[in-house]
Amino acid sequence: MSQHQELIQLQAQAENELADARDEKQLEAWRIKWLGRKGLVPAAVKQIGSLPKEERAAYGQAVNRLKQAVQAAFEARRQQLREDAMAAELYAEGFDPTLPGRRPQIGRLHPSSATMREIAHIFAHMGFEVYTARDVETDEYNFQLLNFPKGHPAREMQDTFHTTVPDVLLRTHTSPGQIRVMRERYPEPIRVILPGKCYRYEQVTARSEMMFHQVEGLVVGKNITFADLKGTLQAFVDQLFGEGRQLRFRASHFPFTEPSAEVDVDCILCGGKGCRVCKYTGWLEILGCGMVHPNVLRNGGYDPEEWSGYAFGMGPERIAMLLHGVDDIRYFFSNDVRFLEQF
Amino acid sequence: MRVPLSWLKEYVDITLPVDELEERLTLAGLEVANVEYIGVEPPASVRFKKQIKPGDVVTGNGRIAWDKEKIFVGQVVNVEKHPDADRLTLVTVDYGAEETLTVVTGAPNLKPGDSGQKVAFATAGAMLIDAYADAFKVRKLKPGKIRGILSQGMVCSERELGLSDEHEGIILLPDDAPVGAPLADYLGDVVFDIDITPNMIRIASIIGVAREVAAITGADLHITMPAWQTSPPPADDYADVEIIDDDLCHRYTASIIRDVSVQPSPFWMQHRLKLIGQRPISNLVDVTNYVMFEWGQPLHAFDYDKLLARAKAIGKDKVKIIVRRANDGEKFTTLDGVERTLDADVLMICDEAGPIAIGGVMGGLETEVSDETRNVLLESAAFEFINVRQTAKKLKLPSEAAYRFSRGVPPRLNPIGNVRGAQLMADLGGGDIAQGMIDDYPRPQPVIEVPVTARDVQRWLGIDLSQDEIIDILQRLEFETRVEDDVIWGAAPWYRLDVSITADVLEEIARIYGYDAIPETLLADELPPQRRNWAWELEERLRDILVAAGLQETINYSMTSIENYRKTFPDNPEDAPGPEMFVTLANPLSQERSVMRRCLGVSALENLQRNLRYTDRMAVFEIGLGYRPELGDGVLPKEIRLLAIALTGPREPGDWLQGDDSPIDFFDAKGVLEALFERLGASDDVEYRAESAHIFGPKAAGVYLKGQKIGNVGEVHPKVREAFDLGDRPVALAGLQIAPLIPYIQTKKKLRAISNFPAVKEDIALVVDEAIPAGKVAALIRQTAGANLKDIRLFDVYRGDPIPPGKKSLAFSLTFQSPVKTLTDKDASKLRRKIVGRLSREIGAELREA
């Protein structure tokens, strides 16, 4: 057998044995046998020295080719085995991506807070500061200074929780804050919203609560008009419900504003076509508003000959009910987690 | 206020379609709460309209539209007995068609031999209300045999037409009803139900609404002042009137109507009263109601002969009406038969023998008109509105009359109503009226002129109107106007008591000009000084931090019960705050919500109680007010902003991943507080001192900020848990006052330099006395190690072998790092030695050998 044939045979044998190496350990054993310092391939290389001179060049080339081929085969095999091992590890366990994940416990805002925050945010962009006033009030601040004299028929519109202290009551609206902020800020112009809890002596039903929130707005300045009120509310509604809402201002009566209006927005559910929520009118009542009554300005310390102002009020629960399709106001303060978890 | 369109049209031209009129009224402040269509189809724009089918149950008046091709005004040609049924008759009806039709009916108000009556006649195929169904169920009329005789239609009752519940007899129309006319054209109507705001009592009458319609739409009014025909002897011969308390009665007029006979009112009056929601009674009573709804003037009819008899019984020969306050304790029987005890705040109408009516509220039983009444003294008066309101409320006697008086009836309306009422009584009762009106008018109605300028309109409403435009609007509202330089002086018409200042006039201008026509402008006024509301911002910050910590926000009622507070003092309920410590409601809706809460903890427990029925894990917080009367200033309580946190149940909800389902405890709540203080940058100022409170068991601590107590955290005492039915797992509760935290959001945290030199970790386990708090050990380590201590973590607390009893082992992991150099192991061991040395000296700590 020629030396060439021997080398070819040697290479074939090396490659056959390499194919049988199925893990790192077998591969290492193969390496020592073939490529190790005393391995078969170095041994074949060493044979050059024992050959006649004229054969050395040809043999040298052949044995070098052999060495490179075996080396390359080894590297390829090693890479292959690594990938096989990684794959075996990666796919060792069954994997079901539809199993539920590990969820962090998440918290949420109460929907009334979230709605109030949104309202406050929109008004903040228009320069309205948040002013907070007290819940337990005097008859004077809740009624008299707001132009509801004792015995006035408009008081009937607001059934009141009285306390055992004479003339101390739970505020029926956030409006007493109007007097408080005016008395505190005079003679500055005012632009505030007054968020807070209000209370009415009313049987609790799906539509009426004994406690609810209001957000009231008050602007007082030397140049404030009903047209400004309309512009402000349109800007607010466009931001809260989306651009292009229609507003409808209906004449109404509140003792502390004159003129007074109730404000409807075109039904966000049916777009004005008529549905159960808007009672087939196409309109949803969302706000009460008006120009601050001269008596109220005066009670706040502002001369109505010089100053004017507007006020508006809305119920975050009412708005949240419209936005989220809630049909029972009692959910808000029963704090049933099955309700709260949905926001 | 129910307003039938047919009646309204008597005083004002209406050309607008019904739906448009409804919209215009609503925009102008006459809020149309509902529109009823009586026998007529609603306009196409009415969105809820749906085709009504037989079998449908309908509600409200105007339940069905009367088919103009099937339901007519008919006239009875003759009535015969049914050959086979005693109670039934055969009625032949002319309804304008070529042939008459014969129907079978059981109506008791048609008898054999009758003819000529006008009836509502329905032919086959008409939709009617089933008179025998409980609800208002629609049926289709089919010809059918009744006891062998073919009935080809129906003479209808009010119920069958959907007009009312009345089904005793058929409806009999007036003699002038046009035979063959579709009934819908003759009797069909639209009724607006208008909500009246307190300032608009002037529209509590058809004429009042008509005036508004005219002003809003620009249509013509046709209101004629009523006139009467009178004859001697004069009214003065019959009675005198004297108002004693003229602060409560501003005018009292009386007229005398003679020789009337009491009988049912005519069809037109009954029909109108029914449409407006009143039950017809007799001509005299109906007239008082009719005039009230027509003009807004409540009337009261006394039986004059009964008044005269009372006068004669005390030796007088003339009736004298005296208007005065009641005496305290005076007794009086109102016409509902109830004897009432009065006081000096009640205004009485009296004669010389005593009270005969409660002014503006209710008449007396003794002098009321009856079927036998022949002569009437008719009262038309004006009372002080607040007093009437208080009396009606106190005696629980609401009525249509008291409603109007309690919002103000103008004195100038009194004679108008009196003339109208007297003439109607004379017309309908066949009597005559005594000459003149008895009129005591001590407080003439003032005329108030109010100034308004174009500048006022611009300044208040933001619209530019010329003087002429303003005058035009005011004149549409029947204001008297005069101009003086640039000022328009407007005097409201006599029927309005609600205009006294310029703003009242501006409101009227806006209303008639149209709110929708006022432009929208953006605030051009100077921006007020801007301030931040730190208390509000803090609340919002706390909400964000707690939500991020996985807690659900709740908002509970501010009202709770003292009983629930007592439950939080399981061992000594007598220590619970007494009633004087609460803001107490005088008129609570229930005992469970009868006082204002002092803190939020009780609310949280109430909340868990409700929710633990549905879920086993709760992690909630609330930010709100506590009400403390004892800290208040004057009559008002102090309102303190508070935060409460409540946690209970498994730490993680159970699932296939098998997380930590051990029960939440004290350290979960404390951990939330630590995270919260950390985020606010307050951690260094906070310490927790072992101390309990009534609501907690022993695992509790006081929370101190810079040495001041601001709250508590702890596990709720098992007895409290039991009282609130909260199950077996620990409930961890924390409560804080939040105002002291405001400074932390006002200052910004300063960045500490981040060192690029390697950190060295050292673990250190110390054995200390059980009594020494871990917090104290950690604080000492911090003090000793100085600035190079970057982090300290307690990673193990161990008691038991080989640690001697009464001792515990605390293992800390310390991270040292210098901003200026690489710390060597030698540096670290030096620090470690220093720490151990100090701890050994100061608290007797020993290094625990590994």
Ligand SMILES: [Zn+2]
């Ligand atoms: Zn709708």
